[in-house]
Amino acid sequence: MADYPLPPAKIRESVKLAPFWWEAAEPDPISAEDPPESADVVIIGGGYTGLNAALELARAGVDALVLDADRIGFGASTRSGGMVSGGVNLGNKGKSLPESQARAMMEEAKESYRNWEAIIERERIDCDYQKTGRFVGAHCRKAYGGLQARIDTLNAQSPGSAWLVPEAEMRNEIHSDHYRGGFTTTVSGGVHPARYHQGLAKATRAAGAATRDGIRVTGVSGKRGAFTVHTERGDIKATEVLAATNGYTGGATPALQRRVIPVASHIIATEELGEDVVKDCFPTLRMTGDTNRLLNYYRPSPCRKRIIFGGRASFRAGIQMEECAAILYRRMTSIFPQVMGCQLTHAWTGNVGFTFDFTPHLGEREGIHYALGCNGSGVVMMSHLGRQVARKIIGGNNTPSAFDSAALGHAFTTRPLYYGTPWFLPSIGRWYALRDWLDRKLDGA
Numbered sequence: 328m329a330d331y332p333l334p335p336a337k338i339r340e341s342v343k344l345a346p347f348w349w350e351a352a353e354p355d356p357i358s359a360e361d362p363p364e365s366a367d368v369v370i371i372g373g374g375y376t377g378l379n380a381a382l383e384l385a386r387a388g389v390d391a392l393v394l395d396a397d398r399i400g401f402g403a404s405t406r407s408g409g410m411v412s413g414g415v416n417l418g419n420k421g422k423s424l425p426e427s428q429a430r431a432m433m434e435e436a437k438e439s440y441r442n443w444e445a446i447i448e449r450e451r452i453d454c455d456y457q458k459t460g461r462f463v464g465a466h467c468r469k470a471y472g473g474l475q476a477r478i479d480t481l482n483a484q485s486p487g488s489a490w491l492v493p494e495a496e497m498r499n500e501i502h503s504d505h506y507r508g509g510f511t512t513t514v515s516g517g518v519h520p521a522r523y524h525q526g527l528a529k530a531t532r533a534a535g536a537a538t539r540d541g542i543r544v545t546g547v548s549g550k551r552g553a554f555t556v557h558t559e560r561g562d563i564k565a566t567e568v569l570a571a572t573n574g575y576t577g578g579a580t581p582a583l584q585r586r587v588i589p590v591a592s593h594i595i596a597t598e599e600l601g602e603d604v605v606k607d608c609f610p611t612l613r614m615t616g617d618t619n620r621l622l623n624y625y626r627p628s629p630c631r632k633r634i635i636f637g638g639r640a641s642f643r644a645g646i647q648m649e650e651c652a653a654i655l656y657r658r659m660t661s662i663f664p665q666v667m668g669c670q671l672t673h674a675w676t677g678n679v680g681f682t683f684d685f686t687p688h689l690g691e692r693e694g695i696h697y698a699l700g701c702n703g704s705g706v707v708m709m710s711h712l713g714r715q716v717a718r719k720i721i722g723g724n725n726t727p728s729a730f731d732s733a734a735l736g737h738a739f740t741t742r743p744l745y746y747g748t749p750w751f752l753p754s755i756g757r758w759y760a761l762r763d764w765l766d767r768k769l770d771g772a
């Protein structure tokens with residue numbers, strides 16, 4: 328594995344510690360405009376969830392106000408890998424849910440992707456969407472052996488959309504000897520996450536919803552129909568409140584904070600390597616991920632001249648971004664030794680909102696609506712759940728969402744001793760890293 332050509336201490340001097348995506352679509356600076364005194368629906372959080380909800384509400388003539396503690400779009404929505412799909416990982420929930428409920432979730436996830444494609448088209452959001460498909464590499468032979476079940480599920484939903492790629496044919500998908508084969512799915516693609524967010528924010532405002540940045544919500548009191556949203560800049564009266572705070576959920580909604588686990592994910596962007604080098608690494612230009620417990624996700628940039636490489640670089644509290652960038656660089660060059668020596672231009676981090684059952688949830692707690700817990704895949708899913716909550720508020724949903732916590736067996740639970748600080752993550756991270764390493768060692772890698 329190669330070390331970054333510069334020591335971590337030097338990275339700060341040459342690498343911008345901000346999302347690469349912000350070069351094309353940086354969130355607007357904080358305007359400090361005062362909030363109104365009241366709104367029908369106050370939405371806490373200006374990412375995909377909040378904006379999709381606001382757009383849907385505004386289109387139905389409901390007075391919606393989106394508040395963000397920072398810039399609108401400062402959270403995960405402008406920091407992601409931009410990989411989109413119609414899948415949902417049901418995690419451990421897949422085993423405990425009634426089969427019909429699990430099937431309903433998968434159907435809804437598939438539908439949400441179609442709707443997401445329709446919405447970027449309808450709203451004319453120019454966000455470099457490319458339906459490239461996705462390749463997932465098996466980090467060991469055992470993992471490869473388990474892929475057929477995933478393929479069967481995908482093909483049951485969209486016949487012929489997924490297939491196994493044996494190790495001997497892997498070079499057709501990825502120019503690397505790192506994996507033991509993998510699988511490809513065509514129901515997936517890539518988007519420029521910050522341009523999607525920017526276009527969505529524009530459409531939301533044009534539809535009549537208000538957005539206010541730099542306004543942190545500190546608490547919510549009252550009850551449905553008569554809420555008071557307390558902010559650092561005064562109180563706002565609201566009929567309904569939606570928490571759309573995902574991996575940034577905090578003390579303003581303490582019951583929800585206990586149910587969402589913020590996990591930092593990190594990404595690096597290489598300098599321009601040229602289209603030939605990128606095409607050599609990714610012959611099909613697909614989005615790519617792997618089966619590691621601490622998964623890597625990576626892709627060509629929309630211009631196809633750079634590699635965008637992400638993963639959970641470390642769970643260590645207080646680790647500096649420079650060190651995370653160096654860790655990801657080592658991982659990237661262990662997969663693509665051919666780009667060893669290249670420079671990085673950007674490195675950044677963002678919070679993913681996990682839940683204890685690894686599935687997304689929408690619902691209502693203490694009268695406050697929520698759509699939370701993207702579990703790493705939220706570009707499509709959180710957009711969808713934002714719209715679903717809005718429809719619930721408007722009263723226009725004939726069938727409730729399968730992700731509604733009111734559904735059978737889908738309670739939004741917490742764990743004893745968890746109050747929003749994930750003290751257990753460093754131990755889990757070390758355990759996962761050890762198991763990933765062992766899997767490969769036992770394989771002779």
Ligand SMILES: Cc1cc2nc3c(=O)[nH]c(=O)nc-3n(C[C@H](O)[C@H](O)[C@H](O)COP(=O)(O)OP(=O)(O)OC[C@H]3O[C@@H](n4cnc5c(N)ncnc54)[C@H](O)[C@@H]3O)c2cc1C
Pocket residue numbers: 371372373374375376377394395396397398399400401402403404405406407408409410411412542543544545571572573574575576577579592593594624637676677678679701702703704705706707708709
């Ligand atoms: C590094 C990274 C890579 C990812 N890669 C992918 C990917 O490739 N594909 C994919 O599908 N998903 C990916 N995701 C997940 C995806 O980005 C998220 O699921 C999605 O953006 C969540 O949107 P959201 O609107 O729910 O939350 P966010 O975009 O995080 O917005 C929440 C907002 O709430 C605001 N907020 C919090 N508390 C308060 C308060 N008290 N008052 C006011 N505002 C508040 C925050 O400032 C924040 O802006 C990734 C996430 C990260 C971090």
